Amino acid sequence: MRVAIAVMPDASELFPGPYGHAPLFAIYERRGSVWERVELRENPFKAVEGRGKPRLMQQLLGDCALWVGTQFGHHGPGHEHAGPGEDAPQRVQVPRGLPVEAVLERLEG
Numbered sequence: 703m704r705v706a707i708a709v710m711p712d713a714s715e716l717f718p719g720p721y722g723h724a725p726l727f728a729i730y731e732r733r734g735s736v737w738e739r740v741e742l743r744e745n746p747f748k749a750v751e752g753r754g755k756p757r758l759m760q761q762l763l764g765d766c767a768l769w770v771g772t773q774f775g776h777h778g779p780g781h782e783h784a785g786p787g788e789d790a791p792q793r794v795q796v797p798r799g800l801p802v803e804a805v806l807e808r809l810e811g
Contacts, residue, residue: 705730705809706743706766706791707802713742716805718798721771722759723748728802729766737806760791767791770805772798 708717708724717724725748729741747758763769769791796805 703732703768704740704766705732705737705768705770706763707805708769708771709742709802713739714802716772716796716798716800716802718772720773720775721769721793722750722755724771727763727766730806737809763791768794768809770794770796770809772796 706727706729708721709715709726709728710717711725713726713728717726722745724745726745727743728739729743730737731740732738743762745762747755747762750758771793772795774793774795794809796808800808
């Protein structure tokens with residue numbers, strides 16, 4: 703399973719804002735008992751706003767079954783952007799300030 707984590711440019715810290723505005727996504731795969739980063743993917747849509755954004759994000763991260771970030775949507779819980787349909791990935795919202803390693807540990811449990 704591939705996981706896309708919204709990260710800051712150093713790739714060790716989570717991006718603290720809306721998922722779709724992250725500058726980068728650290729793509730991890732589970733290999734045996736460890737998470738391995740397989741790619742650091744730039745987000746060409748980070749400045750895009752509007753209803754078409756979920757579709758663009760699905761195009762960018764469609765190979766990832768799980769999206770992890772600190773915020774989905776702009777206005778907090780209950781105001782998330784609608785997903786692109788049945789093929790939408792699972793989303794996991796985690797607290798701000800966690801290092802990526804701590805997020806990966808949470809995914810194990």
